[in-house]
Amino acid sequence: MVSIKDVAKLAGVSVTTVSRVMNNRGYIGNKTRQKVERAMKELDYHPNQIARALLSNQSYILGVIVPDLGHPLFSELINWIEHYAGERNYKLLVCNSLQEAEKEINYISMLRQNRVDGIIMCSHTLEVEAYNNTNMPIVSFDRILSSSIPYVASDNYRGGEIATNHLIAKGCQKILHISGPLNVELLANRRSDAFQLTCIKSGVDWKIVEGAHVKATFEDNWAFIEKEIAPYLNDYDGIFCSNDIMAYTLYVYAGAKGFQVPDQLKIVGYDYHSFTRMLKNPALTTVKQPLDRIGKALCASLIEQIENGGSNTADHTVYDVELIQGQTT
């Protein structure tokens, strides 16, 4: 089997230099890099990363746990995480919790067994303790796990404020909010807090209906709206939905029941992921989360912990959000 020494010999450089090229670490001139890469190619050299991981205690693999890989929010986020992890020479093991706590516990155990260097946690299922006990570098998306575990999120409070103020500015008098599941400590719930306080401050009538915990398919949302929201449609003239798929379903539902959007009923969503960007009939009015920057920050925060250790009080990262004016308000 070809070894790193053979590569160094053919390239006329030291083993350390070959190692630095392979790990993409430290300064290496372009010419040297090319020599090493040519030698690796010529010898068909594939370093055994598993053996290296065992020796170095680093696998350069990040575990990512998401609730649903097929959901446009998470597929887009993973796309960006993969991109930025790749720039730092890390690979992704992806895990789909499907919101099942048992599956998620098994995944954490599996990720530890596979010696991933750290975990990016985008799921909402488990109790916080399960994560606090892992003793691994962790970063979470949109959720506070503990004061020593950094999170990355969009400014959910501001997002709720912007959406609510927009409905009020458009003349809505009675506003309803469809939240996410409120029994889990998600930062996304701050959208609902902001909604409530903004309505109180402005003196408009308001109501919060807790969204269902189901996977967000159109059909699930439709059934939820028919049962929980339909009774309020005659009374309320503005609805702020905590995600775009709910907002779109509501738009279609309202149309089917003869409500004119936006004349009789104004709708604001949240996310602006690939599905929403593609949607033109109607273009949704919504709040944009910067998924590109969130993915980048998740990688940067986790790799910082892996390579330089964590600290007792974590640096959280919060990104501003922006209102996208569409045709539903």
Next chain:
Amino acid sequence: MVSIKDVAKLAGVSVTTVSRVMNNRGYIGNKTRQKVERAMKELDYHPNQIARALLSNQSYILGVIVPDLGHPLFSELINWIEHYAGERNYKLLVCNSLQEAEKEINYISMLRQNRVDGIIMCSHTLEVEAYNNTNMPIVSFDRILSSSIPYVASDNYRGGEIATNHLIAKGCQKILHISGPLNVELLANRRSDAFQLTCIKSGVDWKIVEGAHVKATFEDNWAFIEKEIAPYLNDYDGIFCSNDIMAYTLYVYAGAKGFQVPDQLKIVGYDYHSFTRMLKNPALTTVKQPLDRIGKALCASLIEQIENGGSNTADHTVYDVELIQGQTT
């Protein structure tokens, strides 16, 4: 550190039994499984999978290369692959080629270095040789790599036939087809072959315009349609698009230019992924690929090669497709 022997002792079973529970292999009674799992939990035992991989030469990790994780077709397919791989105790390393050949070559090398047990190849970029030379278990989606590498696909030819016959049955006289990129040997190109032959047999006028190679965003498709398709819109009364995002963009474009769909222009797409299923204004007429069964077959075929070796002539798997009647025809 806790060892497998400690677990066996506490559970009162043999080391072999513990190993079988961990690997989910061979018959294990429910009671025994529970005893072992309880012992593992009590001792907080996490087997070092990396060390085991090095010893056993199996990592239980599958590499998956897709062109774009953010695309609804591939995010849904990965969702299913993850599901079925998990049932067999395999994990996924995902790689996003973004249609760049160099990135894809690096990924294959990286996957070999990490000793993945095999590769599921859903990308379209590389020359076939790069895959034939890997000496690893491989299965491809929608592409013939060689006679010894199995592929899984929907029956693309039949899909093209169904779509074209549907347009003809709806009264179209001049039909245009927007294909995928034709310079890569994709099975998806059989949709275009079927389109052509079906039109010839039926004596209707036809034309094929090769689709752009770009990432399939709405904006890219719009620019493509404006440049390549707009000149034909007055002349043709039916268009078969090789994917749903193109079909949706075309629907919006045609509407903006004053064409009535489906009265003046009928549109059929292909895929029926999560984006299309959610779309209600309009519901697209399209051809459904069974992504659930395709994901299952990709896993089954690859794991069969990993666990029982490949053969000289591969068993390919082709699934039937079905027309979904929407509002665009």
